[in-house]
Amino acid sequence: MNAANSILIRRGILKLVKQPAAPLMGFGMSLFFLLVYNAGIGGVGSMDAFGDGGYISFIFPITIISLAMGSSSGAGQALNADLQSGYFRRLFLSPVPKWVLVVAPMIADTFSSVFFTLVLLIIGAISGVSFQFGLVSVLGILLLSLLWSLTLCGFSAGIMLRTGNYKNAELVTNSIFILLFLSTTFLPRELITSKWLLAVSWGNPVTYILEANRYLLGGTSPAWYLYLALAIFGLTAIISVSYALLSARRTRIR
Amino acid sequence: MSTEISISKLEKKYPDGTHALKGVDLMVGKGQVFALLGPNGAGKSTLVNILINLIGKDSGSYVIGGQDPEKSGRLIQRYIAVASQDNELDPGESALNMLVFQGRLFGLSKNEAKERADELIGLFQLESEMNKKSGDLSGGNKRRLHCALALVHRPKVLFLDEPTVGMDPLARSTFWEVITSMNRKDDVTVFLTTQYLDEADKHALAMALIIDGEIKYAGAVSDFKKMVHPSENCTLEESYLTYVKSLSNTKNNEQL
Numbered sequence: 001m002n003a004a005n006s007i008l009i010r011r012g013i014l015k016l017v018k019q020p021a022a023p024l025m026g027f028g029m030s031l032f033f034l035l036v037y038n039a040g041i042g043g044v045g046s047m048d049a050f051g052d053g054g055y056i057s058f059i060f061p062i063t064i065i066s067l068a069m070g071s072s073s074g075a076g077q078a079l080n081a082d083l084q085s086g087y088f089r090r091l092f093l094s095p096v097p098k099w100v101l102v103v104a105p106m107i108a109d110t111f112s113s114v115f116f117t118l119v120l121l122i123i124g125a126i127s128g129v130s131f132q133f134g135l136v137s138v139l140g141i142l143l144l145s146l147l148w149s150l151t152l153c154g155f156s157a158g159i160m161l162r163t164g165n166y167k168n169a170e171l172v173t174n175s176i177f178i179l180l181f182l183s184t185t186f187l188p189r190e191l192i193t194s195k196w197l198l199a200v201s202w203g204n205p206v207t208y209i210l211e212a213n214r215y216l217l218g219g220t221s222p223a224w225y226l227y228l229a230l231a232i233f234g235l236t237a238i239i240s241v242s243y244a245l246l247s248a249r250r251t252r253i254r
Numbered sequence: 255m256s257t258e259i260s261i262s263k264l265e266k267k268y269p270d271g272t273h274a275l276k277g278v279d280l281m282v283g284k285g286q287v288f289a290l291l292g293p294n295g296a297g298k299s300t301l302v303n304i305l306i307n308l309i310g311k312d313s314g315s316y317v318i319g320g321q322d323p324e325k326s327g328r329l330i331q332r333y334i335a336v337a338s339q340d341n342e343l344d345p346g347e348s349a350l351n352m353l354v355f356q357g358r359l360f361g362l363s364k365n366e367a368k369e370r371a372d373e374l375i376g377l378f379q380l381e382s383e384m385n386k387k388s389g390d391l392s393g394g395n396k397r398r399l400h401c402a403l404a405l406v407h408r409p410k411v412l413f414l415d416e417p418t419v420g421m422d423p424l425a426r427s428t429f430w431e432v433i434t435s436m437n438r439k440d441d442v443t444v445f446l447t448t449q450y451l452d453e454a455d456k457h458a459l460a461m462a463l464i465i466d467g468e469i470k471y472a473g474a475v476s477d478f479k480k481m482v483h484p485s486e487n488c489t490l491e492e493s494y495l496t497y498v499k500s501l502s503n504t505k506n507n508e509q510l
Contacts, residue, residue, distance in 0.1 A: 007358050018346065082344070090342035090403065093306060094359040095331040 004096045005104075012108030015078055022077060023112040026070020030063040030120060034127075037062070041186065049188040053130035053218025060129045061213030062185055063120055064141065065206065068113045068149040069173055069180075075105040076156040076169035083164060102161065102248045106153045106241070113149035114142055130218050137216040140226065144209055147233035152176065154240025158247040176206070183207040188220065205232050255283035258411060258443040259305070264314035266300055266467075274300040276467040277314070282460070285441040287434075289448065289458035289475070291494060297467040298447040299339070302415050305445070306336050318411055332360060335409035339416040341400045345389025349380055349399050352388060353406060360407035367406075374402040377432050394425045401429055405436070411443045412436070418450060430457060455490035463494070465501060 016023060037059045044050070050058050079102070082088035091101050121129075121138055131137040152172060160169040183206045184192065192198055201207045211221040212229035259282035266275040274297045282288045292298050303309045305316060307323045307330060316323070323330040344352060350371055357367025375384050378398040383391055388399055397420050404412065412433070418426045434457060436442045448454055454461065455475065462472040471478055475490060482493040 004359050004361065007355065011355070015346075085345055086340045086342040087344045089308075089338070089340075090356075091359070093308065093331060093336055094356075095328040095361070096359060097328070 004094075005100045008091075008096060008100050008104040009107050012075075012078060012104040013111060015105075016074055016108050016112050022070065022074040023116055026067045026113075027116045027119070029070050030067040030116075031123070033066055034059065034063045034120075034124075037186070044187075047191075049190055049220070051218045051220040053220070054128070056124075056127060057129045057218035058188070058214060058220060059186070060124050060217055061210045062180065063124075064117055064145055064213060065148065065180065065209060067116055067120060068145060068152060069176055074112065075109040075153040076160040076166060076172075078105040078108070079157055079160050080166040080169070083160075098248045099245045102157055102244050103241075106150065106157055106244060109153040110146055110149045113153075114146050117142060117145040132216060132219040140216045141213055144212055144229060144233065147230070147237045148209055150237040151233060151240045154237065154242075154244040158240070158244040161244070161247040179204050179206045183210055185210065205236070208232055255286070257281050258284040258286070259288075259316070259318050259445065261301075261305075261316040262314055264301070264304065264316060265312045266297075266304060266309075267312055274467050275304075275311075275314075278464070278467070278469055280462055280469060280472060282443060282445060284443055285437065286460050287437055287444040287446065287458045289446045289454035289461040290464060291447070291451065291454060291461060292464040293498065294449075296464045298464060299415060300467075301464070302336075302338075302413050302445070302447060306334060306413055307331075332407060333409065334411045334413060335404040335407065336413045337401045337404040337415065337417045339419060341396050342403070343388040343396060343400060346387060348385050348387055349391065349395075349402075350375065350384040352399065352403060356403050356406040362407070370406055374405060377428075378402045379428055393420050394422050397421045398425055398429065401432075405432070408440065409442065410440075411445065414444060414446045414448070416448055417446070418448070418453065426453075433457070451491035451494055452489070461490075463497070465498070470501065471497070 034056075038056050041055065044055055046054070079088065082091065088101070092098065118138075121141065125131070133140070156169045156172045159172065160166055163169075182197065183201045183204045189198065189201070192201075208225055208229040209232075211225035214221040215223055215226050259280070261278055261280040264275050264278040267273050278297075278301060290298050290301065300309070304311050305318065305323070310324075318330060319333050321330055321333065323334075347355070353371035353374055354364075354367045357370050358364070362370060375381055378401070380395060380398055380402070383395050383399075388396060391399065397418070401417055414433070418429055421429060430453070433444060437444055444457075446454065446458060458475055460473065461475045461478060463470045463478070471481075478497075479488055479490060479493045482488070482497045488496075
């Protein structure tokens with residue numbers, strides 16, 4: 001990677017450090033979910049369906065997923081700020097490849113998401129969350145978090161570039177937010193009584209990342225969820241990043 | 255004088271049907287200060303945006319410094335620079351940081367970028383402002399910084415699209431001192447579009463007049479003035495107004 005590319009990526013990370021509202025909001029929201037759900041319905045963790053890890057290990061994946069949701073809008077926000085100020089046009093007319101202009105804030109976003117996931121994992125470990133495979137579980141969760149974050153920020157950045165409107169980019173986060181509740185979010189499959197929710201959860205990709213994390217944490221889900229989640233989110237990350245890169249060519253520059 | 259910019263039969267139509275450029279032919283000599291004049295909406299910015307590779311053309315061709323900008327890609331960006339109508343600044347960054355960052359984007363080492371930033375800060379008299387965030391600068395100083403950023407990589411061709419809009423007289427004077435000095439010392443070609451015709455009159459030797467996407471005149475500024483007012487010693491502004499009004503009257507008569 002040449003110097004110009006790396007300083008653009010460094011700029012993206014420094015922008016997040018200087019203006020950490022988006023990642024901190026995601027982090028705060030995640031901690032809030034963990035505290036509230038565990039305090040409110042943590043008592044059900046003694047049931048067999050939650051395994052040895054208890055309810056905190058079961059609910060913990062939702063905090064990781066919501067973390068990326070909160071912070072993944074950073075790339076769209078950064079691009080929006082540059083487009084609004086006209087600075088994006090200056091960058092666009094510099095001799096750096098156009099794809100770097102889009103990838104740099106996405107890398108910064110993903111870096112931030114993975115960093116805060118690591119912080120959450122430390123907090124989780126202190127709070128009693130179990131890690132079935134130790135360090136391998138940590139690495140697996142970080143990988144899933146990376147793919148999930150890339151998926152969200154790629155679509156967010158791509159929509160931002162194509163429409164020139166940050167509000168449209170927020171649609172990604174808003175639509176994913178609904179998916180969070182149409183899954184095995186709060187209870188294991190065997191304890192959900194609603195047939196329609198069970199049916200919808202099978203078609204909801206969020207289910208697979210949740211259950212993959214549960215396999216790595218408390219071991220309450222089978223291993224195939226992990227393989228399927230890696231395949232699904234590996235593919236969505238590729239599609240999302242490709243979409244963002246293609247959008248760089250169609251950027252609306254004032 | 256060798257040719258630096260050569261434009262042939264350039265056409266551009268926007269999706270809304272606006273025919274912005276109708277077969278534009280132009281030649282700009284190396285080291286020349288060239289002014290492209292015309293009323294609002296005549297096609298000046300469209301032409302500049304095509305030349306700097308920001309938007310695509312429909313047909314025709316153009317060459318800058320012997321290169322086809324559409325094929326040379328990033329190489330052409332090192333050869334040219336643009337100071338557009340709108341400020342292109344990162345409001346959260348200081349003037350100094352932006353200048354250094356711009357140098358790094360164009361491949362300068364850290365030390366080179368810092369030296370060049372210091373030089374431009376001196377040239378544009380931004381010493382007392384260099385550590386302020388660009389968003390906190392006055393309108394005139396934002397404009398100075400915007401223009402200084404365009405010069406960081408020592409371009410060979412400089413596109414100035416209404417560059418002095420919003421500058422006070424002192425800032426305008428300083429700006430033109432820097433530009434004319436670059437033009438004389440480094441043989442930098444300047445492609446200027448402006449509504450301040452006194453600036454074009456003072457600094458440009460060659461010009462073109464574009465109206466409704468068509469070049470109505472291309473040649474020396476002095477020849478244009480003589481053509482419009484053969485027996486008087488008029489300013490470019492007077493000649494321009496006379497010429498544009500006569501074209502408008504002719505068009506109205508034809509419609510009647």
